[in-house]
Amino acid sequence: EIANESLILGGSNDQFDDGATRYNQIMGAGGPYTGTENDVRQVIPTAGTIKDFYVKLNIDPGTAPDAYTLTVRWNGATVAQSLIVTIVADATTGNDLVHNLVVAPYDRITLMVTPVSSPAEMPIACWGMTFVADVDGESVVLGGSNGDLDDTATEYHFVTPPYPQVWTANEAFRHMLGQVCTITKLHIKINDVPGAGNSYTFTLRVADAASNVVAVVTGAASTIGNSGALEDTVANDEYMGLHVVPDDTPTVRDAYWGFVSYRQPG
Structure with missing residues (x-):
């Protein structure tokens, strides 16, 4: 190893x-x-x-x-x-x-x-x-969807969706990560800005609950966001997904992402 x-x-x-x-x-x-x-x-x-x-x-x-x-x-x-x-x-x-x-x-x-x-x-x-x-111990999980984000409703997706899978209103799209690990460094890129005073908030989900790993893309000047130092743990047999919450009716966009799965070396 x-x-x-x-x-x-x-x-x-x-x-x-x-x-x-x-x-x-x-x-x-x-x-x-x-x-x-x-x-x-x-x-x-x-x-x-x-x-x-x-x-x-x-x-x-x-x-x-x-x-x-x-x-x-x-x-x-x-x-x-x-x-x-x-x-x-x-x-x-x-x-x-x-x-x-x-x-x-x-x-x-x-x-x-x-x-x-x-x-x-x-x-x-x-x-x-x-x-x-x-960084020793890090691996990457990569995803993205060309499906439009909803400008008013919370939606869900796989962490690694197949193209051209769209977002869904229920948490039907989930993956099993397959190991005990720490999830961190969620990075989001959307295809254009949400608009002045508007935002999209992306949260990694673990076993049907929001994790601590949250990234926000906001305003009329930015198309990216990341979760910074936020992290959470995933246990064996826990599945994962991603959800997005729009705020103040942002302009409809599509989103692409990646995050880190970390295991302590040794």
């Missing part, structure tokens, strides 16, 4: 597009690819590095030089240290063990899939990579 390393796992049962670039979430995914990158962004909540990117296709892309390139994008861009895997027929697997993508709180990451040479086949894919936290 390495105290500062954890996994980011994803995949989709949707086929690649053989004629256009498409995007998906890095963590979880499961849903279809989209041509709108911002709809599938997820927010980094703590400093670290992403490395060791592995990809598996269910079928090969066709006949060489048919291929697909998968890229881990940083804040809507492919940068020098982006993790990139190109799988050329007849292969079905690939990896990037060279690049190391340094990330910081509020960075947004996405997965981009680009066809090469008009592939004959449209595979489905799963992937995984390693997150190396600057």
Whole structure:
């Protein structure tokens, strides 16, 4: 066990597009690819590095030089240290063990899939990579939804929802975190400001109750918010969710987030 390393796992049962670039979430995914990158962004909540990117296709892309390139994008861009895997027929697997993508709180990451040479086949894919936290014991839980926030009603969501899952009025969307841990460092990014005097308050939920981990996005100047030093504990067999409460009828927006799961090393 390495105290500062954890996994980011994803995949989709949707086929690649053989004629256009498409995007998906890095963590979880499961849903279809989209041509709108911002709809599938997820927010980094703590400093670290992403490395060791592995990809598996269910079928090969066709006949060489048919291929697909998968890229881990940083804040809507492919940068020098982006993790990139190109799988050329007849292969079905690939990896990037060279690049190391340094990330910081509020960075947004996405997965981009680009066809090469008009592939004959449209595979489905799963992937995984390693997150190396600057702080030992930290791992990340990433989420987001392009579904509109309600401007008057409290709503709920998974902590890692599949695209394009919308918010719900009841607490039906929950995940089991799978370990005793401390949750902290909730970071929120919405696509535009709530408006003067308005806000959205996001709270992590544990076993149908509000936790201490709360982040607020407020006013006419900010699109981000975080929970600061607030933290809470999650026990075995306790499930989690996220809820959002609008205040003073904010402008309807959509939201993207991430938080930290911390376990004492050793």
